[in-house]
Amino acid sequence: MAKIFSSSLGGSLFKDERFLYQEFVPERLPFRDEEISELVFCLKPASEGKRPTNVFVFGKPGTGKTVSLKFVLSELEEFSDRAKCLYINCFEYSSKQSIISKITNFLGYAVPSRGISYAELFSKFVAVLRTKKVLPVIVFDEAEQLLKSEETKSLLYDLARLPEQQKLSIGLAFISNDNFFLSQIDDRIRSSLQCSSIPFESYSPSELKEILRERAKYAFNEFALDEDVVPLCAAHAAKLGGDARIAIDVLLKAGRLASREGAKKVLVKHVRASFTQEKPVKVEVTSNLSEQERSILDLLKKKKSQDSGAIYDTLKDKFAERTLRAALAELEEKKLIVSEKEIKGRGFTRIVKLAGS
Known part of the structure; x- marks a missing residue:
């Protein structure tokens, strides 16, 4: 039965993929x-x-x-x-x-x-x-x-x-x-x-590119990456909040996809294909929320659309308004909620919804 693994390996583009593992601790940490x-x-x-x-x-x-x-x-x-x-x-x-x-x-x-x-x-x-x-x-x-x-x-x-x-x-x-x-x-x-x-602080797109290039130098064979691969991985992670682990994980998965099909290089198409395999990374976003962030999400699950004032009133016994404002901003940056301004009386309010609802 071991033949099913040997027949599916393909040609590897990796020198040592362990440099892209989440538990790897590099000898140099750029921008820190x-x-x-x-x-x-x-x-x-x-x-x-x-x-x-x-x-x-x-x-x-x-x-x-x-x-x-x-x-x-x-x-x-x-x-x-x-x-x-x-x-x-x-x-x-x-x-x-x-x-x-x-x-x-x-x-x-x-x-x-x-x-x-x-x-x-x-x-x-x-x-x-x-x-x-x-x-x-x-x-x-x-x-x-x-x-x-x-x-x-x-x-x-x-x-x-x-x-x-x-x-x-x-x-x-x-x-x-x-x-x-x-x-x-x-x-x-x-x-x-x-x-x-x-x-x-979150990494900028240029910082993510430098981090990826540093890891790729040890993880991949020379000339194994198309020149647009690292910038695309970095841009994707920057769009999701500057998460270096997402960028590194996407690069690892893209490399494996390219190796599986016997490609001579990791190409943009392999990076785009790896985007669909990101669910394990997304789990961390929702499992590491603050108490106030969870409370807001619980409210929105019961009533899909609420104005920010109603959220402050409902949770005012547990959290200060300043804390809730910060939590709403964090949830929106994590792409778990969306909000839009709406005229209310002489001023404005924010209508908050779960992302994708």
Whole structure:
């Protein structure tokens, strides 16, 4: 049966397609020097075993948040044996028991994730941390998931108060697409965390082209790309909000399509064909929404068309109007809603609808 795979391979245009994988961390991150410098400034004390400044990294999907932080932490561990870094995706680890178990196991003490109370788990974690000469830096990606339940909120409180209550140092980094993550945290927790906020802006079309060319240089054989392929991938991703992961993913899929048909080059037609295979990327857009963005979408699912004033009135007990205005702008930029101005009395209002409705 293995013949069905060998017969469908075609001639590969790739030198090493792994350079286009989402988990790949490049040795150079174009257009992120300023953000990386800020991360280094905040985390450098950990290299001396001192408590670093906690960081909150935020921005739209595909702006280099996760890869930049992973790059900096990898460099930190290479530079010093005093810091030890752990990455946790909060979709995968969503309860405080599973998170504390993961951290404690990471520190070298095996504990189960079930069948033991959180209080006992946390006590073991503290005891293990006291014995270590390294300072752990814990990264929480998709950090907005921590705010979905009271128990994970309480975990944030426990971790934030470690220096004060246990006299133990730990570094915390939070990555989120939700710019309002910190403002949604309880004042006491936010005060204890004292996070430095580092925004990541969307890439411009020219920046996306440079990023793609850098990756393509290592991923494809020489002369494997038609000259219009990279600009089209970049323009497509720019239209969808400047998401570098979309651009890279489209290039990978286009390369595979061209290889499958035995083409001598990746052509524009392969790029256009790859656009139809983007659904997995789209899932991230809808699964990483802020609480206010989800609330607005829930309203619009019940009533397909609403004016902005009605949305503000309905949700005013949960969110400030300024927060809702920002959420509407974000949803429109993510192409999940559309809006148009309409005359109302002596002024204007915005009529908001779900995209495609």
